[in-house]
Amino acid sequence: MATATCTAFRGVLESAGERVGQRVLLERVGFLAELSRELTSALVAARWDEDSLDVLAAGVDGRGEALPSKGWMAMRRLNWPQAVPSPAGVHVSDRVRRGAQEYAARTLRLALHRRSIVAAVLATWPADPGRRTEAEWTALRAELPAGVTGAEIRNRTRQVRAYLAEHGRLPAGLCALEGPPQMAGQVLLAAMDRQQVTLARVDTVTARLRVKLPLHAAPATGREWAWHVIDIRLPATIAPDAVLHTPTLRPTPTGRIAVDLPHSRPAAVTKATGHMVALGFDWGLNTLLTGTLGRLTGEGKSRRVLTDGRPLIFDATDLSAKLHRLRGHREHLAAKRDHHQALADGLSSPNPAWGEHLQRVGVLDAEHERVCARIRHLNAATAWSAARWAVDQAVALGASVIYLEDLATLEARGHRKGNARLSGQVRGIVAAAMRHLAARTGIAVVAVPARGTSKRCPNCLQRLTHHPAPDRLHERGWKWAYCAGCRLSMDRDHAAARRIVSRGLLAQTHTTTDRATGVRSIRTIVEGTVAVVRRPKKTTRRLRRQRHAEQTPPRTYGPKATPVKGHPTPTRPAGTHDRGTRRATEQAPGHKTSRRMPDVRTVPATIPATGAVQRPAGHDTTTPAAFRPVPGHGVPAPHRTEEDLPRSGQVRLSHRTCRRRTRAAERTGFHHLHTTEVHPLTPRFGPPDGNRSRPRRARKAWKPQAHTEF
Structure with missing residues (x-):
């Protein structure tokens, strides 16, 4: 079960077939919410006493039968609504009264929990309220219901201390400690039947709500109530196979009509024990x-x-x-x-x-x-x-x-x-x-x-x-x-x-x-x-080659080959064997270009009309393609000269990149949220070289000695 909050923008007056704008619809929903709030407040105020809460806590009526779970029905079994008169000169249907009585019953039942905490605190009031002894805490825990947290105990203790400082005596109970709670302007349509509200699903993204709303703030007769048809746009969180339930209407301070739409779908029952x-x-x-x-x-x-x-x-x-x-x-x-x-x-x-x-x-x-x-x-x-x-x-x-x-x-x-x-x-x-x-x-x-x-x-x-x-x-x-x-x-x-x-x-x-x-x-x-339990390290390329060499029988003919490359390694020109650097070398005419040294076009193109020499598009005649940086993240700006580059021909990669922010935005929707990847899971601690003794923040301070772009 979940609740999705939707917004009702406009409706249709069913009797006349005319459209009702958002402003008029908000006004009429506000009339109904105000009537419900007045009825609920009067009923709660009339039953805000210790005797009424005792009867509700007992859970039985005057004949000794258990009270029903529906709040409005329980209130009627106790004959409580009859003591509260209706607003003078206002016509309110029985279904609207049901919604108000349901709201009042839920409010009074919630007060029973606070009442039990206050009663336990008063029954075991300590000599020093600021610091209870171990025996006083044991006595208090014995009186409290199950599931009460320490914050609730401290809050109620402070409330009783403030009352004691003001009146000079302890309160008799919850009703003396605090007054009736304030009711919100909302309409519980779940307590009403088809004579007041209906809900039907039109398609996978639309639901149709029919509700009878008052045309005036104080409707005198039933003719001043009319049916309104409201189409609700369902959010993506509501599955197409979800079952919709009767919603709750409430006008918001921003001028919107909020529709709290409950929906349910079957889910697997989770087990409490047996987890590995x-x-x-x-x-x-x-x-x-x-x-x-x-x-x-x-x-x-x-x-x-x-x-x-x-x-x-x-x-x-x-x-x-x-x-x-x-x-x-x-x-x-x-x-x-x-x-x-x-x-x-x-x-x-x-x-x-x-x-x-x-x-x-x-x-x-x-x-x-x-x-x-x-x-x-x-x-x-x-x-x-x-x-x-x-x-x-x-x-x-x-x-x-x-x-x-x-x-x-x-x-x-x-x-x-x-x-x-x-x-x-x-x-x-x-x-x-x-x-x-x-x-x-x-x-x-x-x-x-x-x-x-x-x-x-x-x-x-x-x-x-x-x-x-x-x-x-x-x-x-x-x-x-x-x-x-x-x-x-x-x-x-x-x-x-x-x-x-x-x-x-x-x-x-x-x-x-x-x-x-x-x-x-x-x-x-x-x-x-x-x-x-430490994870096994991933096999490096060198270990994979050694394992393959051990498992593969030696070959007696041809050059050595590995499954990674699939062909023999060509002979590199002189001057390219230095590890970490690659120097540009001139190739002789007809020399076969190796896989690691791509062919470089050194002959410029000419324009037939003028005979002027023009460099071919996309090729540089001065720098080999193997050493030329690619525009984008991690390369120097195009305006840098050759003197700005290292003497060895290396090009340093820039550490300022927005890849982390882009990936964070794709995962969470926020540029400022950084989470662990779902798959694969990357460890937080350690620099890129595998040392896990430093956290992620320390990784920023660590910089490599040199980066070479190949």
Whole structure:
């Protein structure tokens, strides 16, 4: 099941057959959304008390029968809607009331979870709310429901402390601690039947929605409601065989009609246990995801996790910096808007500056909303790109499960430089998108405990120390880790990814599944070491030739031949045997040109009319073709003279190229996202010569001694 947000631009009034523009359609959808919001707010406010929440939490009606799962039906079984009168002089059909009652029931049921946390905190209120003792934490955990995170406990504790400081006493419960929640202007069409809404699929890219909308803000009779036909353009994310469900309508502040269209398609059921190959991903600050592959071997107490040592990187450094700049710009706009609003509040209407301040407030508010929309769009695009990349990696490597560290308890404490970026990342969207995309391919996504994953060594479980990274040798930081016990020196996120995949594979029998959301998690920590299995090096050309020579019987006739070239090596002219250089030599007339020395035209062409000598197009009469650079990336500019070139005739290749940016844009859609290739998987660490002791950033500082263009 997934939800795709579409936009309704225009419709058709079915009775008159005339087209309805976007402005008129937005106005009529707004009338219906406002009626639904008023009915829902009145119903929630009337039942926002401890007794009503107790009845709803019991799950039975007055006759002792279980309440149905549909919210509007449960509300009617409890006879709660009868106590809320309808708006005076407004005709509202029973189907519209169903949608409002469904919205109210969902809101009250969500409040039951917060109510249970507040009740547990109040029942075990500590002597010092700022620091609980071990016994107080044990008593609190015994009262809390399953699945409550530490962030929720701290947030509710702060809320109770603020109430205690203001009133001098503890609150009686959730209803006394906070008021009824605010309702949004939206219409839940899923609770209505064919008398109010119908949905049909026209073709693979179009769906037709028929909905009855009010023609006025306060329709007095049923004649002021009319059927409207709206054609919805389906996005590419909805498969042609997907089943469409009744959507939700909501007008947006930008003047659009958002249609939240649920759709479902059958997917394979993923298993919770029995996994042998897994991927573990660690969250990072600039590197959003750092993963590694793990394989479970052995049985019983001899089980261990093996890894190939290759990190998988989704680097969003540039995009993270851009989002951080946008957040700073948003806060600056909000501060200026509040400042002008305060100045306007201190002035009266006759003052000419009063209108200027209000006008400035409107401009800043609109700009603030645009920046917020930009941040939301970038966050969503980055999250889905990272999730799709992670699932593609799992499919390419044959993994059946993805393990993520559970960072639901992450909070921005103090004033550290990275706290704002760390808290502002889109981990929730990434995890939800990863679960959705992995379910299509039959891959499970499980959350594991995050405590201590970046603190201890994956090989010997000793405490890691801060160490200067190869690209920052002048300072010690959190980026690089070093273990004094086993001499492990590697990126800290990569080391944490190894521990995450080890915790997941070794404790997969403790996997629990939430019945309401289907989210799987592991709360039991099983420590284990990770052994690195080195990959066999690829055979070089020299080794392949030696193996072929050993397996091939010697020939007693003709010159020596190899399967790589397929013909004998010709004799090179004198002066061309120096390794790394090739000097231009003049060829005698009739000399046979070798494969490595292409023929060079030295005779110029003449123009018949004037007899002038002209160089043939595409050929250089002064420099052999073998040594002439080809225009494009990695060659000197055409305006360079021969004196600028090295004396030996070599041409240095330029290191400034846009190939990396082009490949990154092809994979992720962003020029500033750099990820590990899905296939083949290239290691992150080490210069091109195969030395893997330095990271990718150190590779930039490494330069070869000489490059020769052949």
